[in-house]
Amino acid sequence: MITEPDIPALLRAAARNNAEWCAAVSRSGHFRRALWCSPRRTPPLYPDAVTLVPGVSAAEVLAGVDTVGPGCSVKDSFASLDLAPAGFEVLFEAQWIHRPAGAAVPDGGRLEWDEAEAPGELARWEAAWGGGESTGLFHAGLLREGVVILVGRDDRGRIAAGAVVSTGGGVVGVSNVFARDETDIGSAWAAALGAAARHWPGLPVVGYEHGEDLDTAVRAGFSPIGPLRVWLRTAQARPGHGLDTA
Known part of the structure; x- marks a missing residue:
């Protein structure tokens, strides 16, 4: 540990x-x-x-x-x-960036969140993440233990945001955080932290960001470490x- x-x-x-x-x-x-x-x-x-x-x-x-x-x-x-x-x-x-294990999880905002469990849902998630069509970059092999792909939907059921959390190296990594509307980016970070706390409550959370995305991560409770x-x-x-x- x-x-x-x-x-x-x-x-x-x-x-x-x-x-x-x-x-x-x-x-x-x-x-x-x-x-x-x-x-x-x-x-x-x-x-x-x-x-x-x-x-x-x-x-x-x-x-x-x-x-x-x-x-x-x-x-x-x-x-x-x-x-x-x-x-x-x-x-x-x-x-x-780093956030200690056990830190309080911020509010999830207006979106409804679940976890992608089928290839078709993953393809739709990729299309929303990339702003176009799915290319198969995020393949079905990623739907496995140790990886959680989060899907945030708006009140019309459309994919509006998402993130990936994955374990490895003794930590939980957060990556591929996105939101179609900038007002939902905080919700995406909150959902990622909530998933990390549910699945791996004893592990610190890490990732990397720069620019405005780094500022958003800091507001979510992360600290830059190197x-x-x-x-x-x-x-x-x-x-x-x-x-x-x-």
């Missing part, structure tokens, strides 16, 4: 939890000592590698992913890598900076 004030342990647990979620969505990759990585390109919006501990070298990360084809991305969980010599740019920076970066490969490696020396 993680001691709540142990920030280094929480950061490692958050990274592990997020990597397990990325692996589940991607249906590819493998875990090594210091990172999860996929030798083939992962689905859009999901990284090809996630570092699990501080101090991983760029060479170790890049050796586990495909840097030949376009679009390689790396989640630098401790904001400690320099992948620029290998042709990467920082796509965005964010903060890992930075991360997501790198995207946009160019060729600089001369003399191949995989062995990047």
Whole structure:
């Protein structure tokens, strides 16, 4: 069990939890000592590698992913890598967030919430999340123990908001929080926290956010605990900076 004030342990647990979620969505990759990585390109919006501990070298990360084809991305969980010599740019920076186990759950707002249990419902959830049609990114294999996909419906029965909570790494991770109407985003965070408390009441809750979404998470009771970066490969490696020396 993680001691709540142990920030280094929480950061490692958050990274592990997020990597397990990325692996589940991607249906590819493998875990090594210091990172999860996929030798083939992962689905859009999901990284090809996630570092699990501080101090991983760029060479170790890049050796586990495909840097030949376009679009390689790396989640630098401790904001400690320099992948620029290998042709990467920082796509965005964010903060890992944490909320203690047992903290009071905020009010759920106006929406009615339940949990997706069938592939058809999951496809409708994905369409609402992405603002279009389902692509199968969120596949039926995600409807399993350890993952809860929350569906928030308005008074006309339409999917208006949602979130994912998943266990792994000794914590509960919150991700993919969305609301079609900005006034419902607080309800989505409240629903995620309520699900975490019901299913895994003794575990701390983690995730990562940036910008206005980070502000919303803080209002829901989370605290920022450390930075991360997501790198995207946009160019060729600089001369003399191949995989062995990047």
